[in-house]
Amino acid sequence: MSKHVTHWIDGKPFGGVADRQGDIFDPATGQVTGQVDFADVAIVDEAVAAANAGFAEWRHASLTKRTQVLFKFRELLNERKGEIAELITAEHGKVLSDALGEVTRGQEVVEFACGIPHLLKGGFSESVSTRVDVYSIRQPLGVVGIISPFNFPAMVPMWFFPIAIAAGNAVIVKPSEKDPSAANYMAELWAEAGLPAGVFNVVHGDKVAVDRLLEHPDVKALSFVGSTPIARYVYETGTKNGKRVQALGGAKNHMLVLPDADLDLAADQAINAGFGSAGERCMAISALIAVDSIADELVAKISDRIATLRTGDGRRGSDMGPLVTGQHRDKVTGYVAAGVDEGATLVVDGRDVEPDGDAAGFWLGPTLFDNVTPDMSIYTDEIFGPVLSVVRVHSFDEGLKLINDHPYGNGTAIFTNDGGAARRFQNEVEVGMVGVNVPIPVPMAYYSFGGWKNSLFGDTHAHGQEGVHFYTRGKVVTSRWLDPSHGGINLGFPQNV
Numbered sequence: 001m002s003k004h005v006t007h008w009i010d011g012k013p014f015g016g017v018a019d020r021q022g023d024i025f026d027p028a029t030g031q032v033t034g035q036v037d038f039a040d041v042a043i044v045d046e047a048v049a050a051a052n053a054g055f056a057e058w059r060h061a062s063l064t065k066r067t068q069v070l071f072k073f074r075e076l077l078n079e080r081k082g083e084i085a086e087l088i089t090a091e092h093g094k095v096l097s098d099a100l101g102e103v104t105r106g107q108e109v110v111e112f113a114c115g116i117p118h119l120l121k122g123g124f125s126e127s128v129s130t131r132v133d134v135y136s137i138r139q140p141l142g143v144v145g146i147i148s149p150f151n152f153p154a155m156v157p158m159w160f161f162p163i164a165i166a167a168g169n170a171v172i173v174k175p176s177e178k179d180p181s182a183a184n185y186m187a188e189l190w191a192e193a194g195l196p197a198g199v200f201n202v203v204h205g206d207k208v209a210v211d212r213l214l215e216h217p218d219v220k221a222l223s224f225v226g227s228t229p230i231a232r233y234v235y236e237t238g239t240k241n242g243k244r245v246q247a248l249g250g251a252k253n254h255m256l257v258l259p260d261a262d263l264d265l266a267a268d269q270a271i272n273a274g275f276g277s278a279g280e281r282c283m284a285i286s287a288l289i290a291v292d293s294i295a296d297e298l299v300a301k302i303s304d305r306i307a308t309l310r311t312g313d314g315r316r317g318s319d320m321g322p323l324v325t326g327q328h329r330d331k332v333t334g335y336v337a338a339g340v341d342e343g344a345t346l347v348v349d350g351r352d353v354e355p356d357g358d359a360a361g362f363w364l365g366p367t368l369f370d371n372v373t374p375d376m377s378i379y380t381d382e383i384f385g386p387v388l389s390v391v392r393v394h395s396f397d398e399g400l401k402l403i404n405d406h407p408y409g410n411g412t413a414i415f416t417n418d419g420g421a422a423r424r425f426q427n428e429v430e431v432g433m434v435g436v437n438v439p440i441p442v443p444m445a446y447y448s449f450g451g452w453k454n455s456l457f458g459d460t461h462a463h464g465q466e467g468v469h470f471y472t473r474g475k476v477v478t479s480r481w482l483d484p485s486h487g488g489i490n491l492g493f494p495q496n497v
């Protein structure tokens, strides 16, 4: 039976009829499995009104009450993460173990947010002047929007909403229209956890919904994750409209392998980071920079490992699933053709894959290019598919320069056994998240996630203390109490005595 995914507003599914809808696909079969409603301006306005009403109550909920709801949400999420993973695999295509992994990483942010009483503690200075104390507090912003990409339908919204809600805000999530079901499932968990209606809302849709969130005066902040052109647009439009915006964009992550590296470790990790989730991760490795003589051996090791990978339906225990849509698969195969035309050596051609799945699925197997040069489109562009490009360089410095010259700066990794080289790399590389013998250095929830250059617009990264800061604003109180004496009238600027 075809499913119907609609908005979640004011603690319940939206009752109205949508003028516009989008198809939801099962990428492993290529079939349409349902429709998702697309919000128009009036529906977004309804969600904002519900969120405003929810905020008016929730901002006064005690920290004890808020943490009780968060703990309950965490328990429900933990119990039912298998169900969320199944929804993700059915709409995104990533294999079940990977889908479960993303829910678990999102859950870590919920666990971090359970510590909100500690995270919101301000400072207090007694007797800054005679009988005068000063203290700082952080307060919620109001209604905040979260616009998320297709590739992590559970984890990316969870980078933001646990902290936003814990800090006392009300949230509107606008998930990717390609895999909308996980957000609704999480909305149901919030309701079951006892979150008041209106504090967590989901509106589905496309640019129309995003644009309304960008211009609505009652939306105070926006967290966006997606491709760089849209991230730039959201940042520029949102800030022009007076909103606080953090907009995380695309990526082209490099892995620098030095001659002294453990080549088996490097080959294993290149496979994991290059082809996990079919390369549809913003922290995927897509460019492997091999220094000097090791390139031949490393390419051989990676190609041997690719031969052992099983591409197929994510419900059948495959290593790698399909791409998210037929259109995206065609875009990625277009890059493979361009790489061949531009003169790169195609070592493994994923277009030849024989998948364990329906022939109509959106398949492309792991693809490996060697002798890629920095002018080729497979090097310059974010491909967002299972295509790994090996670039050969002669020195550490040449490799570092390549990474620093690239316009993206999300994640990177160095593979070496030389501590001095690793230290110089982490010090000089112009990238926001760095791995040393770790290929996908996604920070834990209590650190902050974010790239540099074209990979992030705004100055605040996701989760950790920066997330708490983003979703609150500071206030400083100067108070004098019960001192019957006073200094009388004095029009001079206040000074402390």
Ligand code: NAD
Residues within 6 Å of the ligand: 147, 148, 149, 150, 151, 152, 156, 174, 175, 176, 177, 205, 206, 207, 210, 211, 225, 226, 227, 228, 230, 231, 248, 249, 250, 251, 281, 282, 382, 384, 410, 451, 455
């Ligand atoms: P996308 O930019 O196409 O879509 C992201 C969101 O923006 C979706 O909710 C979508 O509905 C909305 N959107 C699409 N077109 C829009 C428009 N014209 N105006 C306003 N809103 C619009 O991205 P995607 O294809 O869903 O996700 C993949 C991209 O996300 C990749 O570039 C990837 O690197 C990036 N990403 C980045 C991070 C990060 O942390 N930096 C994390 C995950 C994904």
